[in-house]
Amino acid sequence: MPPPKDVVKIAIQMVGAIPQLIELHQTKPLTSVLKDVCDAWSLPNAERYALQYTDGRQTYITESNRREIKNGSILRLTTSPDQEAERLYSGIQSNNSDVKTDSLKKLASLSQDVTFAQEFINRNGLKQIFYIVEEGNATGEMLAHTLKAFMELMEHDFVSWETLSAAFIRKIVSYVNMNAVDASVQQLSLSILENMVPTSRLLFELVKKEVTLDRLLTHLQVTNAQLQLKAMALLIALLLAATDTERRDMMDYLREKNIRQFIHKNIIHSSEPLGDEMAHYLYVLQSVSLNLCERRMRSSMDPYSQEQRELLHSLRQTAFESESEVPASNFSTERRRSLCAKEFRKLGFTNNSNPAEDFRRAPPGLLALDNMVYFARHTPSAYGRFVLENSSREDKHECPFARSSIQLTLILCEILHIGEPCSETAQAFYPMFFGQDHFFEELFCICIQLVNKTWKEMRATQEDFDKVLQVVREQITRTLSLKPTSLELFKIRVNTLNYSEILKLRQTERLHQEETLAVPVLELRERLKPELLELIRQQRLLHLCEGTLFRKISSRRRQDKLWYCRLSPNHKVLHYGDVEEGVHSAPIESLLEKIPVADMKMLLVGKECPHTKEKSSGKQNKDVLELAFSLVYDVEEYCLNFVAPTRYEFCLWTDGLNVLLGKEMTSERMQTDLDVLLSMELKLRLLDLENISIPVTPPPIPKPPSNLNFCYDFSHAEQ
Known part of the structure; x- marks a missing residue:
């Protein structure tokens, strides 16, 4: 029983x-x-x-x-926790260095437990840790254990970071700024400052003042990957906590110090593999840098600004300054205005009498004007060729440079997510961003020439403007998805992906999605579905058996803590447990926590999950919401909470858990996989019917014959 x-x-x-x-x-x-x-x-x-x-x-x-x-x-x-807290509280005050070091080491380990941490803090244990740090006698291993214990105790949010003393903070800062300090101590000190920065404006200003950007750049140039990572984490924390003006000044200084070239050479193209955290920080750095364009993107042109008017007229002068031998100053005012209007029309402005009106829409606002001026000044031959070539075409076939530039700038802003807040978990950055100064402007120069090229390939007229820009958007996004490592490589690939190639890709994708609408094919498709769905179910369960590494994410920072979860081969028990950093797979024997599949009750996703509801009072992160799911189990309805590392893992795990619960798979990945399998299976089944048209309706059934005399009579045969 x-x-x-x-x-x-x-x-x-x-x-x-x-x-x-x-x-x-x-x-x-x-x-x-x-x-x-x-x-x-x-x-x-x-x-x-x-x-x-x-x-x-x-x-x-x-x-x-x-x-x-x-x-x-x-x-x-x-x-018991209270006895252990009392013992370690006494141990860290010992005059014997060995006893003190061992006590601090045990304290750093036990402080991960919330019950022990509460007991130790209640004994005013943090005050003793402050004393050890502020006294300055602890070094090496002893100091590292002290800082680790402090980090673990603060992780439970019993004590506010704002209560730290100035002497303690100065000591932590000194470890970062000193050269002859143990690397583990510097890593922990950088992590402490990283957690301190977002908590208050006062702490941000203190850290920004005491830890200079030059010092962080020095740490970024070391060979120690962990120290490099922690320095990058603090740099990103400072950038995110800064005001717009402070962030702009910091980014300008980093640009002067050539941080981009260093990252491109020594981080992206280093021999060490790029970890998830570093990829996230590079994404944030890219996002922060691109968002510096937001102010110009959201600013409309001021017709009374002398500077902006000069930029606008420089476009006309660069394009047409050599066309007339007589200076425009010799013309009457009316004739000069007429000439300017004609030249602005050739440049492709919608409102050629008052071209400033074309920049009233924001976004893209003044950013479009900046791009056009950059293109004209830095590639004058390409700019002149663009304008001259379209000036000589028939009116209806000319590609409008100004209108195209304004729309292209808007497209690039949307593709690169300029003006959008940084995600807390995303890792998607473009390697070529760090390989080029003035990335956005240089990308525009390539793409505006692509617009002209695609316009000619499509033999477009003014009525086809939106269609051309839609194709250009597709050319850009498809090429960016290939993650080219340089703008030169991007240029080669995007120009190779011409209009005819886009049409082929569209046709192929449409065939894959739609196949054919013939009734017999649709019937065959429906017959194949159950078998292929079962195949997908088995694949999902197999993926759960292989297991996945999940990262614990707190409301304050990305943590290094990891845990692993996998399904037993007989599909009856879900095993999980914490693992160390650097572990990519864990055997079932090492995962001591278990959940019988029979005890599983339901699956929650997104906002329904308890670990996302807990964060609802703070800044809600859409990426965490999209990747979060919880497994409810046991009669008490406990929850095992997940945040998937990628959308792909989210789809596979939610599908797999739904299979175990006896429910339908609902992820978008399931539909994609099903469509691919159906497409392949249909092609194999219909392989012999190539070039044979399949009727939409079955042929009519003929009328029965008037008699059945043509049938063989077996009774007569026996006689």
């Missing part, structure tokens, strides 16, 4: 004793359970003991988390 739901069978270990196998009644108070366990080993003072997991997490069992204990769990009897 199976044990009741509120009873779990577990093992309890203690050093030097034979393990106890007990039935833990979840309704029985923990104090009584501990009393029984201590009595079995003849241990007095049961209140001085506690139960703890043996999986390396060192998590204490409390009344609030005891329901997480599952059948087969192995616990150990250890000193």
Whole structure:
């Protein structure tokens, strides 16, 4: 007879004793359970003991988390959190350096547990840690353990970062600014400052003042990848916490110091593989840099601005200054205006009498004017060729330079997400961004010439303007998806992807999506669906069996903590547990936490998840919402909370869990996979029917014959 739901069978270990196998009644108070366990080993003072997991997490069992204990769990009897906190509080004050170092090391490990952390902080333990740091006598391993313990204690949000003393902060800053300091100490110091910066304006200003950009750039040039990563993390934290003006000044300074060239050479193209966190920071740096264009993008042209009018007229002068031998100043005012209007019309302005009106729409606003002036000044031959070539065409076939430039600038802003806030988890950056100064302007120069080229290929007229720009958008996005490493490579690829290639790709994709609408093919498609859906289900379960590495994400920062989850080969148990940084796969034996599939109740996604509801009071992150899902299990409806590393993993895991729950797969990836498999299977089934048209309706059934005399009569044959 199976044990009741509120009873779990577990093992309890203690050093030097034979393990106890007990039935833990979840309704029985923990104090009584501990009393029984201590009595079995003849241990007095049961209140001085506690139960703890043996999986390396060192998590204490409390009344609030005891329901997480599952059948087969192995616990150990250890000193209670209050006793351990008291012992370590005394140990870190010891005059014996070995005792002090060991106590700090144990403190750094145990502080991950919220119960112990609360006990230690209640004893004013943080004050003692402050004293060790401020005193300045601790170095090397001892100091590293002290800073690690401080980080873990602060992670529980019991104490505000704003309560830190100025002396403590100055000491942390000194570790960052000193040269002869242990690398692990500098890494932890950088992490402490990174967490400090977003909490208040005062702390941001203090860190920005004390840790210069030059110092961070020095850390970025070391060979230690972890130190390089932490320096980049602090730099990004400073950029995100800065005001628009401060951010612009910081980015200008970094540009002067050639940070782009260094990143391109020593990070993107280094021999070390680029980790997820560094990829995220490069994405943020790219996003922050591109967003510096937002102010111009959202600013309309001021017709009374002398500077803006001069920029506008410089376009006309560059294009037509050599066309007339007589200076325009010799003409009458009316004739000069007429000449200017004619030249602005040739440049492709919609309002040639007052071209400033063309820049009233924001976005793209003045950013479009900036791009046009950059193109005219830095590639005058290409600019002159563009204008001259279209001036000589028939009116209806000329490609309007100004109108095209304004629309192209808007398209580039949308593709590059200029003006949008940075994602907290995205990693998609363009390697070529860090390989080129004035990236946005140079990209525009390539793409505006692409507009003219595509216009000619399409033999477009003014009525086809939107169609041409739609094709150009597709050319740009398809080429960017290939992640070219340089603008030169982008230029080659985007020009290779001409209009005829776009048509071929569209046709191929349309055939893949639609196949054919013939009724027999649609019927065959429906017959194939169940078999292919089962194939997708098996693939999803196989992916769950292989397992995935998940990252824990807090509301303040991206954490280094990782955990792994995988399904057992017999599809009956879900195993999970914490893993160390650098581990890419974990065997089932090392994952001590289990959830029987039979106990699984439902799957929650997005805003329905408890771990996204907890963050709803702060800044909501759309990427976390899109990648979050929770598995509800057991009669008490506990939740195992996930944040998938990618959208692909999110789709595979939610599909797989729905299969285990006996529900339909609902992800967009499932539909994509099904369409691909159906397309391939249909082509194989219809391979012999190539070039044979399939009728939309089946042929009519002929009328029955007037008699059946043509049938063979077996009775007569026997006679």
